[in-house]
Amino acid sequence: MATVQLKQVRKSYDGFEVIKGVDLTIRDQELTVFVGPSGCGKSTLLRLIAGLEEITSGDLLIDHQRANDVAPAKRGLAIVFQSYALYPHMNVADNMSFSLKLAGIPKPERDKKVMEAARILNLETFLDRKPKALSGGQRQRVAIGRAIVRDPKVFLFDEPLSNLDAALRVRMRLELTKLHRQLRATMIYVTHDQVEAMTMADRIVVLQAGIIEQVGSPMDLYRYPRNIFVAGFIGSPKMNFMEASIAQVLQGGSVVVALANGATLSVPAVDGMAGAGDKVTVGIRPEHISLASSDGISAQVQTVEHLGSESYLHLNIASGELLTVRINGETTVVPDQQVQLKMEPRSLHLFNKEGSTMRSLPTSTA
Amino acid sequence: MIISDQELSQNVVPATATRRKSWRDSVGVLSLKTPAISALFIWSIIPLLMTIWFSFRRYNLMAPDRTGFDGLGNYRYLLTDPSLALAIWNTVLLVGSVLAITIGLGTLLAVLFDQEFFGRGIARLLVLAPFFIMPTVSALVWKNMLMNPDNGFLAFTMRSVGLKPINWFGVAPLTAVIIIVAWQWLPFAVLTLLTAVQSLDGERKEAARMDGAGPIAMFRYIIWPHLGRAIAATTMIESIFFLAIFAEIYVTTSGGPGFASTNLSFLIYRYALMEYDVGGASVAGLVAIVLANILALFLMRSFARNLDA
Numbered sequence: 001m002a003t004v005q006l007k008q009v010r011k012s013y014d015g016f017e018v019i020k021g022v023d024l025t026i027r028d029q030e031l032t033v034f035v036g037p038s039g040c041g042k043s044t045l046l047r048l049i050a051g052l053e054e055i056t057s058g059d060l061l062i063d064h065q066r067a068n069d070v071a072p073a074k075r076g077l078a079i080v081f082q083s084y085a086l087y088p089h090m091n092v093a094d095n096m097s098f099s100l101k102l103a104g105i106p107k108p109e110r111d112k113k114v115m116e117a118a119r120i121l122n123l124e125t126f127l128d129r130k131p132k133a134l135s136g137g138q139r140q141r142v143a144i145g146r147a148i149v150r151d152p153k154v155f156l157f158d159e160p161l162s163n164l165d166a167a168l169r170v171r172m173r174l175e176l177t178k179l180h181r182q183l184r185a186t187m188i189y190v191t192h193d194q195v196e197a198m199t200m201a202d203r204i205v206v207l208q209a210g211i212i213e214q215v216g217s218p219m220d221l222y223r224y225p226r227n228i229f230v231a232g233f234i235g236s237p238k239m240n241f242m243e244a245s246i247a248q249v250l251q252g253g254s255v256v257v258a259l260a261n262g263a264t265l266s267v268p269a270v271d272g273m274a275g276a277g278d279k280v281t282v283g284i285r286p287e288h289i290s291l292a293s294s295d296g297i298s299a300q301v302q303t304v305e306h307l308g309s310e311s312y313l314h315l316n317i318a319s320g321e322l323l324t325v326r327i328n329g330e331t332t333v334v335p336d337q338q339v340q341l342k343m344e345p346r347s348l349h350l351f352n353k354e355g356s357t358m359r360s361l362p363t364s365t366a
Numbered sequence: 367m368i369i370s371d372q373e374l375s376q377n378v379v380p381a382t383a384t385r386r387k388s389w390r391d392s393v394g395v396l397s398l399k400t401p402a403i404s405a406l407f408i409w410s411i412i413p414l415l416m417t418i419w420f421s422f423r424r425y426n427l428m429a430p431d432r433t434g435f436d437g438l439g440n441y442r443y444l445l446t447d448p449s450l451a452l453a454i455w456n457t458v459l460l461v462g463s464v465l466a467i468t469i470g471l472g473t474l475l476a477v478l479f480d481q482e483f484f485g486r487g488i489a490r491l492l493v494l495a496p497f498f499i500m501p502t503v504s505a506l507v508w509k510n511m512l513m514n515p516d517n518g519f520l521a522f523t524m525r526s527v528g529l530k531p532i533n534w535f536g537v538a539p540l541t542a543v544i545i546i547v548a549w550q551w552l553p554f555a556v557l558t559l560l561t562a563v564q565s566l567d568g569e570r571k572e573a574a575r576m577d578g579a580g581p582i583a584m585f586r587y588i589i590w591p592h593l594g595r596a597i598a599a600t601t602m603i604e605s606i607f608f609l610a611i612f613a614e615i616y617v618t619t620s621g622g623p624g625f626a627s628t629n630l631s632f633l634i635y636r637y638a639l640m641e642y643d644v645g646g647a648s649v650a651g652l653v654a655i656v657l658a659n660i661l662a663l664f665l666m667r668s669f670a671r672n673l674d675a
Contacts, residue, residue, distance in 0.1 A: 052572050073578035085573035089591040098587070099577035146577070 002063045002076070002153035002186050003028050004049060009058035011041075011048055018044055020210040021058070026154075027203075031180045031187045035197040036207035036233070042190045043158055045207070049188065050079050050156055063153060073099075078147035079156040082163060084139045086131040086146075092118075093127040096145045117148040120182070137168050144179070157189040161196065173199060194234055198222070206230050228355040231283050237312060239283045239349070240323045246278045257282055257350070260319030263297045267348045270358045274350075280358065281351040286312065286326040288347035291333070296340035299323065301333055315339065414655075420648035427642035440645040449625045450650070453633040454657060456540055460547070460629055461608040461661070467548040468604060469597060472555025477589060479556070480563045490560075497553035505617035508546045509535070539619040539627035546614050551607070555600050562596035563589060602665055609658050630654040 004026040011019035019041050026032045034042040047053040049060060051072030060067050067075050086095050094101075096117055097110040118124045121141040131139055140160060147155055157176075161169045177200050180187055191197055197204045198218045206213040206221065206229070214226045218234075225231035231239045247264060248256040254268045257280060265282065274280075299315040302322070306329065313325040313333060325341065333339060350358040424436040444450055479490055496504065512519045513534040521531035534542040566589065574588045612631050615621055621628035621636060628636065630650065638647030 050576065052575070072576050077576070079573070079576050081569040081573060083567065083569045085567060085569035087570065087574075087588065087591075089594075098574075098579075102578040102583055146573075150577075 003061075004154055004186070004188070005059075005061040005064070006045075006049075007059040007061070009045075009048060009055055009060060011044055011053065011056045017056075018210050019048065019056075022210075022212055024205060024212060024215065026186065026188060029184050029186055030202040031177075031189060031200060032203050032205060033197040033201035034188065034190045034205050034207060035192065035194055036213075038192055039209075040207040041210040042192075042207050046079075046156055046158055046188060046190045049154075050077055051075055052079075076153040077156055078150045078152035078154075079158060080140075080143045080147055080160045082159040084131075084143040084163075086139060086142055088131055091128045091130055092123060092134070092142050092145075095131065095142055096149050099146070099150050113149045113151075114145075117145040120148065120179070121145050136164050137172060140164065140172060144176075148183070153186065155183075155185055155187040157187065159191055160189075161191070162193075176200060195236065198234065204234075206233060208233075224357070224359070225283075225349065226357055228281060228283070228351045231349055231351070231357075235285055237286050237324045237326065239285050240289070241351075242282045242284075242317070242319070242321050242323075244280050244282045246274055246276050246280055249274055249276055255350070259297070259317075260321070261297070261317055263318075265343060265348060266345055267350050268345055270350055273352075274358060279353055281355070283349035283351060284343050284347055286324040288344050289323065289325045290342050290344075291325070291327060292340040292342035294340055296342045299339055299341055301335050301337045301339060303335055304331070304333055313339075315341070317341075417648045417651050420644055421652055423645050425644040427644065436645060440649045444646055444649045444653070449628065449633065450653065452625045453628050453630050453650075454653070456625075456627065457609065457629040457631075457654075457657065459540060460544060460611060461605055463544045464548045464551060464608055465601060465604055467544070468551045468555040469559075469600060471548075471552055472559050472600070473590075473593065473597070475552075475556045476559035476563045476593075477585065479560055493556055494553045496550050497557075499550070501550065501613040502617055504550055505546055505614040508542075508549070509618045513542055535619050536623065539623065543611075543614055543618060543627050546618070547608065547611060550614075551604060554604065558596055558600045559593060562593050566592050598665075602662075605661060605665060606658075609654070609661070630657065 004024075006022050006024045009019060009022045010017060022045060034045060036042050044053060048055050051067075051070065055068050062070075062075055062077075087098065090098065093111075093114050096114045100110045100113060114127070115124070118127055121144060123138070123141055123145060126134060126138060126142075131142065134142065143160070160176075161172050164172060173196060176189075180200075189196075189200060201218055203215060204218055204221055205215050208229055214221060214230045216224075221230060221234045225234060225239075228241065232241070242259055244257040244259045244265075246255050247258040250256065250266070253270050253274075254266060255270050255274050256264050256266045258264050259282070267282070297317060299317045302314045302316055305312040305314070309329050311327050311329055311331045311333075313327060313331075315323045315325060317323060323341070327333075352358050421440055422436060422438075424432055424434055424439065426432065475493060479486065479493070483489075499507075510518070513521075515521050515531050515533040515536075518531075520534075524531045532538070571584065571588060574584055579587065610631050611629060612635065615627055615629065615632050616635075619627040621632045625633075630653065634647045634650045634654065637643045637650055
């Protein structure tokens with residue numbers, strides 16, 4: 001098993017930089033998820049690691065060996081593509097053993113490895129079928145099987161579930177997590193779906209515009225987003241943001257902020273850089289706002305979305321900003337109703353003008 | 367993993383919705399189809415029937431008084447004519463060689479032109495150019511400017527390296543025709559095969575690269591199987607045209623010397639318009655149809671697998 005290290009890795013196409021100096025260590029046996037909006041460079045980063053694109057500058061170390069100039073097939077990595085990229089004229093067994101055949105491994109050994117992978121993936125009965133006779137989920141498993149037989153140091157997944165329907169995607173997500181535990185392999189997984197990232201990852205790498213915004217465990221990112229981008233990207237529905245200014249700095253680092261509608265909130269444990277009058281952004285997740293009977297921030301309900309187990313209220317607060325609140329499914333709130341909101345001070349996030357968090361982060365989050 | 371085959375079985379549609387066409391419906395559909403079918407019928411079946419009719423008649427324009435039913439006379443005359451066997455052999459040789467050259471070289475060029483290189487756009491345009499030249503014109507260019515033994519470019523080149531120039535149309539007339547036709551049709555093969563190469567999924571090539579495929583293994587296991595259908599289609603289309611090659615032979619060798627470069631279509635021409643023997647030409651035409659069908663059957667057999675893939 002293996003580690004992957006990136007040191008100041010950059011990639012540019014015709015002078016246009018898409019990966020802008022990435023430093024990252026992928027630890028042994030961890031499932032690391034690269035997540036970010038489309039065009040953030042997450043797939044490019046994966047392809048740089050795989051060797052399908054050339055690194056413009058910086059170092060790639062696989063198991064502490066510099067691998068920049070090693071041919072893709074010699075890096076000991078296997079990749080599962082979004083389109084599966086199966087060979088249509090070969091049956092399942094030949095698809096899986098193609099790399100072994102090219103490596104000159106004798107047939108009995110090839111067959112043994114294919115059978116082993118087929119057993120793990122429950123594909124034994126499909127070995128002599130052609131890919132076109134398989135369903136989407138089965139093709140996906142063949143693509144994974146093709147990676148398994150190579151016994152790679154690192155598995156790379158490039159948005160492998162985005163071609164599947166919603167129900168199958170949830171199931172394959174669980175299967176992949178299970179497979180990761182079973183194989184105890186190092187895996188890098190690229191997705192644009194923050195739900196996949198949250199549910200599968202040991203560590204998440206959030207990327208935007210070619211730079212790493214934050215690296216950490218799913219819950220660390222959820223609790224301690226380092227900036228507005230991560231705060232808004234992780235979590236669904238997305239975090240609410242309100243413009244505000246600091247009204248007062250209290251002893252011990254807490255501050256009182258004034259919202260645009262005049263309401264004040266106190267936020268605990270802010271780093272020492274805050275001064276009265278600073279413009280800030282207050283963030284709070286929909287699940288951390290509750291309805292109060294009185295004495296809260298008043299708001300008017302615009303729409304109510306019932307999901308059964310829970311409901312989302314979309315509200316206007318007096319300043320004109322739109323908030324989303326997540327409450328229980330049996331709510332009787334109706335549109336146009338006036339409600340009072342209560343926000344838990346400990347769940348408030350405060351971001352400065354540059355969008356960075358003003359809370360002191362625990363050391364485990366980078 | 368524990369995904370069962372439910373995914374597959376769930377998609378089975380119950381076969382209760384059997385279609386039962388009413389009598390009125392099929393009459394309505396038939397009346398709409400009739401114009402197309404009758405046009406096709408007039409187009410293909412009537413000429414065929416007339417050819418068969420003429421083949422049993424004594425019908426020579428030089429002897430208008432000698433007409434009437436001839437039985438198998440025309441057949442006996444043609445099938446014992448040694449030029450027929452030679453014409454069939456020439457046709458097979460011509461079609462086979464040009465197919466081999468255009469498909470073989472075409473595949474190579476298609477893979478080459480799929481790569482990025484400086485001046486690719488111009489190179490692609492140049493390789494396609496011969497296809498835009500009329501067959502008669504290109505045959506004239508080859509005959510008078512390239513292959514002419516006295517002042518042709520090939521003769522000049524051979525002389526300048528101290529070799530004796532080849533009298534192409536005298537010594538190797540069929541080879542000369544094969545070269546001319548291959549030159550004309552190579553662009554077509556390159557065009558269809560290049561399109562096929564370009565339609566190959568990029569991720570599939572990358573997957574093969576990750577699996578350790580070098581350029582040769584990539585061609586052997588990924589690109590070549592992918593080209594199967596395009597090659598089958600190109601072979602069929604080209605065969606149809608190559609069976610009927612005429613202009614190139616007419617312009618360059620007129621089927622000679624002797625019958626050395628006479629193919630079936632030129633033989634028909636010889637019978638019909640050089641000897642004015644319509645009956646004999648009709649028999650030769652029927653032989654050409656039989657030959658085309660044998661070839662088609664052979665092609666279908668070997669490529670049917672590729673076509674429904």
